[in-house]
Amino acid sequence: MPLVTKTFSYMVPVCTNRVGVAMVVFVTGGGLGFVGGHVVSALRARGHEVRAGYVDVLDGAALERAMRGCDALVHVAALYSYDRRDAPALARVNIEGTRTVLAAAARAGVGRIVHTSTAGTCGPVPGRPATESDGPPDRELAIPYKRTKLEAERLALAAGAVVVNPTTPVGEGDTRPTPTGAMIRALAAGRYRGYLPRTGLNVVDVHDVAAGHALALERGRGGERYLLGGTDLALGEFFALVAQAAGRRRPRLRVPYPAAQAAAALGLVNADEVALARLPMFFSSEKAERELGYRRSAIEPAIARAAASAIGAPTRSARLTRDGAGRPG
Numbered sequence: 001m002p003l004v005t006k007t008f009s010y011m012v013p014v015c016t017n018r019v020g021v022a023m024v025v026f027v028t029g030g031g032l033g034f035v036g037g038h039v040v041s042a043l044r045a046r047g048h049e050v051r052a053g054y055v056d057v058l059d060g061a062a063l064e065r066a067m068r069g070c071d072a073l074v075h076v077a078a079l080y081s082y083d084r085r086d087a088p089a090l091a092r093v094n095i096e097g098t099r100t101v102l103a104a105a106a107r108a109g110v111g112r113i114v115h116t117s118t119a120g121t122c123g124p125v126p127g128r129p130a131t132e133s134d135g136p137p138d139r140e141l142a143i144p145y146k147r148t149k150l151e152a153e154r155l156a157l158a159a160g161a162v163v164v165n166p167t168t169p170v171g172e173g174d175t176r177p178t179p180t181g182a183m184i185r186a187l188a189a190g191r192y193r194g195y196l197p198r199t200g201l202n203v204v205d206v207h208d209v210a211a212g213h214a215l216a217l218e219r220g221r222g223g224e225r226y227l228l229g230g231t232d233l234a235l236g237e238f239f240a241l242v243a244q245a246a247g248r249r250r251p252r253l254r255v256p257y258p259a260a261q262a263a264a265a266l267g268l269v270n271a272d273e274v275a276l277a278r279l280p281m282f283f284s285s286e287k288a289e290r291e292l293g294y295r296r297s298a299i300e301p302a303i304a305r306a307a308a309s310a311i312g313a314p315t316r317s318a319r320l321t322r323d324g325a326g327r328p329g
Contacts, residue, residue: 025050035206051070067108067110072111087144120281122225167201167229170184206302
């Protein structure tokens with residue numbers, strides 16, 4: 001299913017290296033989302049001045065006003081959903097919102113842009129971890145979230161942005177929650193009994209993802225993608241780690257993939273999530289490590305923080321956030 005990206009008349013200057021230079025940075029979404037809140041904290045910790053007041057990503061005039069005087073933009077706001085009923089909102093927020101944000105940045109004279117995409121635009125691929133040189137299977141472009149994120153990424157790359165592609169971030173603060181956060185909540189509550197044994201996820205500490213955004217801002221090359229990942233885990237292993245952190249028994253029922261497909265056909269489980277589980281979703285962050293100085297942390301502490309947050313236990317760095325990704329609807 002090919003996607004067509006419109007020709008741009010609002011190209012921004014190609015991003016240049018800004019290591020050690022404090023910048024005024026506008027962050028879309030108001031820093032209200034799971035990843036966005038951590039990104040704001042990471043940027044401030046590195047000495048950047050962050051403007052994170054909420055502005056609707058479809059309001060071009062308000063965005064332009066908010067970005068006046070900014071050196072850089074981090075466009076992290078997006079809608080993350082596998083509910084097919086959200087397909088129109090996904091297109092509106094992820095595609096049209098990105099187009100509107102980029103045009104406003106050009107009018108405001110913003111010279112450096114980081115765009116938050118997803119690892120799903122790079123894969124998965126059979127038999128090995130996917131890299132930035134790869135792309136998703138064509139069949140997965142029937143999934144609205146993946147299709148709209150790929151189109152938004154192409155818009156950003158055409159405009160000269162640095163694109164970051166997080167894998168599966170986990171940690172504290174996913175309070176709305178995202179689909180990943182909802183899965184962790186269900187595991188922490190003991191509601192999962194089984195898992196798909198042939199699939200897996202690359203799971204990353206959300207703190208590492210936030211730091212990767214800051215590194216991309218400072219060191220990334222315009223027009224390039226950077227996977228921000230952590231540890232490749234079989235799905236059963238990931239479920240076991242979450243269950244252990246939550247004090248629950250690990251799911252032990254091995255569910256054959258055809259059985260999951262049958263359940264999806266009957267509407268018993270989310271069909272898009274089953275479709276995405278056909279291949280292990282493994283990714284390599286070697287490029288980000290080499291070019292940005294990105295580093296991956298051990299995943300167990302992040303899973304422990306995510307599980308504690310899911311069951312309401314306090315964590316030292318927990319923050320109450322919600323997903324402010326464009327506030328669609």
